[in-house]
Amino acid sequence: MPTPTRIWVIDDDRSVRFVLAEALREAGHLVQGFEGARQALAALAEEAPPDLVFTDVRMPEMDGIALLEVLKARRPGLPVIVMSAYTDVASTASAFRGGAHEFLSKPFDLDEAVALAARALPAGRGGGPGAADAPAPETPADTPLAADALVGETPAMRELFRAIGRVAQTPLNVLITGETGTGKELVARALHRESPRAHKPFVALNTAAIPAELLESELFGHEAGAFTGAQKRHTGRFEQADGGTLFLDEIGDMPAGLQTRLLRVLAEGEFFRVGGRELIRVDVRVIAATHQDLEAKVRDGSFRADLLHRLDVVRLRLPPLRERKADIPALAARFLAQAAARLGSPAKRLNAEALKRLQQHDWPGNVRELENLCWRLAALAPGESIGPRDLAGSLRPAAAASADWTRHLAQAVRDALARGETGLYPAYRETFDQVLLEAALEHTNGHRQRAAGVLGVGRNTVTRKLGRGTG
Numbered sequence: 525m526p527t528p529t530r531i532w533v534i535d536d537d538r539s540v541r542f543v544l545a546e547a548l549r550e551a552g553h554l555v556q557g558f559e560g561a562r563q564a565l566a567a568l569a570e571e572a573p574p575d576l577v578f579t580d581v582r583m584p585e586m587d588g589i590a591l592l593e594v595l596k597a598r599r600p601g602l603p604v605i606v607m608s609a610y611t612d613v614a615s616t617a618s619a620f621r622g623g624a625h626e627f628l629s630k631p632f633d634l635d636e637a638v639a640l641a642a643r644a645l646p647a648g649r650g651g652g653p654g655a656a657d658a659p660a661p662e663t664p665a666d667t668p669l670a671a672d673a674l675v676g677e678t679p680a681m682r683e684l685f686r687a688i689g690r691v692a693q694t695p696l697n698v699l700i701t702g703e704t705g706t707g708k709e710l711v712a713r714a715l716h717r718e719s720p721r722a723h724k725p726f727v728a729l730n731t732a733a734i735p736a737e738l739l740e741s742e743l744f745g746h747e748a749g750a751f752t753g754a755q756k757r758h759t760g761r762f763e764q765a766d767g768g769t770l771f772l773d774e775i776g777d778m779p780a781g782l783q784t785r786l787l788r789v790l791a792e793g794e795f796f797r798v799g800g801r802e803l804i805r806v807d808v809r810v811i812a813a814t815h816q817d818l819e820a821k822v823r824d825g826s827f828r829a830d831l832l833h834r835l836d837v838v839r840l841r842l843p844p845l846r847e848r849k850a851d852i853p854a855l856a857a858r859f860l861a862q863a864a865a866r867l868g869s870p871a872k873r874l875n876a877e878a879l880k881r882l883q884q885h886d887w888p889g890n891v892r893e894l895e896n897l898c899w900r901l902a903a904l905a906p907g908e909s910i911g912p913r914d915l916a917g918s919l920r921p922a923a924a925a926s927a928d929w930t931r932h933l934a935q936a937v938r939d940a941l942a943r944g945e946t947g948l949y950p951a952y953r954e955t956f957d958q959v960l961l962e963a964a965l966e967h968t969n970g971h972r973q974r975a976a977g978v979l980g981v982g983r984n985t986v987t988r989k990l991g992r993g994t995g
């Protein structure tokens with residue numbers, strides 16, 4: 525019979541200690557509980573090390589991250605699972621930086637914790653005495669909670685924060701996907717801030733914002749006289765980001781020729797400036813972002829598959845705000861507080877009714893739309909308590925609130941034309957009408973007269989179009 529594995533559970537909260545220990549015992553492990561890091565360290569001095577450790581982060585006297593550091597210095601092979609009720613990027617990153625095996629958000633599911641323990645225990649249980657000779661991991665100085673920390677409490681965001689904390693410690697290229705305004709740039713900054721490259725530059729370039737003909741020299745720089753108007757040598761973003769992180773926003777808009785060039789640079793780590801002869805070597809971590817469906821762009825030939833593979837080593841998806849509406853109150857409070865601090869006025873608060881109204885909105889512009897709204901309210905709402913009346917006119921329907929759909933439409937048309945399609949107008953017209961109609965009917969629970977009313981068309985138009993739509 526195999527000897528049972530020994531697991532330590534360290535938490536100042538007795539009930540957590542108790543239920544977790546019980547669940548692990550039921551799964552056949554030998555479990556020892558400690559109410560603090562010091563007690564655990566004292567035990568480590570006297571008895572054989574355990575096979576696995578669960579530790580809380582916030583504990584009096586010595587916190588779990590400091591404990592993790594000591595444990596890892598003494599027993600580098602010992603898997604440590606860090607548990608915390610505070611799942612923000614700074615917490616997850618400091619745990620993974622310290623060598624945590626996994627980050628478990630509290631409250632957690634006991635089955636999940638037991639399954640995690642099973643996965644964490646190495647075959648043959650590892651962590652033996654030999655492992656203690658390996659060098660201790662480097663632990664950079666603690667970063668304070670940044671002012672631009674990501675706000676999010678919903679499961680999807682916590683999952684994302686764990687992924688950021690883990691991926692930040694690696695040199696891998698990352699592709700961030702998500703609709704406009706969901707926080708892709710903020711995620712890229714967090715990845716940089718929590719990485720070993722944090723003391724080197726973070727350089728951002730929005731591919732869509734720069735005319736195609738200037739993009740190459742923006743990225744790779746140029747020599748004096750490389751082209752008309754190039755009077756001085758110019759270092760490109762790749763060189764500026766040397767040792768650090770280069771954030772390429774809207775990567776889907778990169779012209780074909782540059783995609784090829786970028787691919788080569790990513791593969792070889794070296795390039796020539798435009799008009800240059802000197803081979804430039806750089807060490808840059810690339811984080812790319814897009815709101816587009818790059819797989820579709822690969823299929824229609826407008827994005828290189830091999831470039832996608834290079835960039836997409838790790839993919840982080842940012843959910844749209846409408847999929848995480850529970851985060852709205854915390855985000856709004858943060859933006860209102862930031863605006864008040866900037867405007868030098870007392871912070872305003874949204875009352876319950878107003879919050880409810882915000883939860884009903886669809887947020888086509890995502891977090892950016894909410895942020896803009898909060899700034900407007902901070903400046904213009906008359907009282908310190910913001911009610912639904914103050915929101916009137918601010919929560920415009922998708923079409924008016926954001927130009928995003930027109931961008932998508934333009935892209936769809938460009939793609940269709942590139943595929944050689946013709947007769948686009950009637951087909952798109954038809955789709956446009958159907959989308960409006962279906963959304964309005966959904967809003968009015970299928971009531972045609974009211975749908976016609978909110979759309980501003982006659983009832984007959986609705987009936988006629990419905991007839992066409994349903995055959």
Ligand SMILES: Nc1ncnc2c1ncn2[C@@H]1O[C@H](COP(=O)(O)OP(=O)(O)OP(=O)(O)O)[C@@H](O)[C@H]1O
Pocket residue numbers: 673674675676702703704705706707708709710711773815855891892895
């Ligand atoms: N989770 C979050 N917590 C706090 N602020 C956020 C969060 N997500 C986004 N923001 C804020 O919302 C705004 C938009 O975010 P950001 O620019 O990162 O979005 P994006 O996805 O890169 O947008 P685009 O695709 O249009 O470039 C920024 O001001 C950012 O600080």
